[in-house]
Amino acid sequence: MLFRSAGARARKVGWQVGGDDPRSGRRRVDINSYAENLDTLCARAQARGVGVVFLLLPNREDLERRSPDPAWRPYRRVMEEEAGRWQAPLVDLRRIFGSSGYTADQLFLDQMHPTPLGHSLMATAVEAALGTVGWPSRSVRLTPPEAALPRYDDRFEGKGREQPAGDNPR
Numbered sequence: 503m504l505f506r507s508a509g510a511r512a513r514k515v516g517w518q519v520g521g522d523d524p525r526s527g528r529r530r531v532d533i534n535s536y537a538e539n540l541d542t543l544c545a546r547a548q549a550r551g552v553g554v555v556f557l558l559l560p561n562r563e564d565l566e567r568r569s570p571d572p573a574w575r576p577y578r579r580v581m582e583e584e585a586g587r588w589q590a591p592l593v594d595l596r597r598i599f600g601s602s603g604y605t606a607d608q609l610f611l612d613q614m615h616p617t618p619l620g621h622s623l624m625a626t627a628v629e630a631a632l633g634t635v636g637w638p639s640r641s642v643r644l645t646p647p648e649a650a651l652p653r654y655d656d657r658f659e660g661k662g663r664e665q666p667a668g669d670n671p672r
Contacts, residue, residue: 533576533656540584541651544644548588553642555631556585556592557624560599561614565606573658580654587647593631598623 531539547554558578563569585592599609602623609620616624635642 529656529659532659533580533654536577537580537584537651537654540581541587544584544588544590545646548644548646551641553637554588554590554644555628555642556581556590557628558582558592558594558596559614560596560609560616560620562606562610563613564596565600565609576654576656576658583652587649587651589645591631591635591642593627595624595627598627 544554558581561574563572582592584590599620602609604619604623609617609623611617632638632642
């Protein structure tokens with residue numbers, strides 16, 4: 503973490519360049535590039551005989567439910583669909599954190615980064631998911647999808663005024 507003098511504001515990295523700043527609106531990675539990246543990762547892993555486990559990572563807002571329609575929802579949907587297309591295990595850590603009985607303060611250091619307790623829950627969930635597919639005695643296998651990768655619309659993309667990369671909103 504960078505420390506700055508009083509009054510200086512660190513640039514926040516979020517789902518959209520600028521985060522909540524009114525100049526935001528350009529995704530760091532557009533939804534179709536994200537889908538293509540996941541698809542390429544699976545294709546390359548499958549070609550090498552390597553398995554993939556998808557993790558739907560939680561954040562503080564998942565527990566506090568402050569936004570009825572968060573901007574990351576379309577990306578999670580793409581991940582769920584890619585896991586299904588490749589018949590890969592998917593671990594929904596949002597559900598694990600939400601049903602754990604722990605508070606957001608117990609599970610997160612900030613908005614996104616888990617505490618040691620949060621990491622412990624994640625590790626246990628991944629271990630359980632791998633166990634359901636027979637790992638480690640049986641490898642996690644991917645099955646190439648028959649259908650082409652779909653195209654996605656992202657209604658969050660392009661909202662607000664774009665700002666040049668590296669511009670630090672004040």
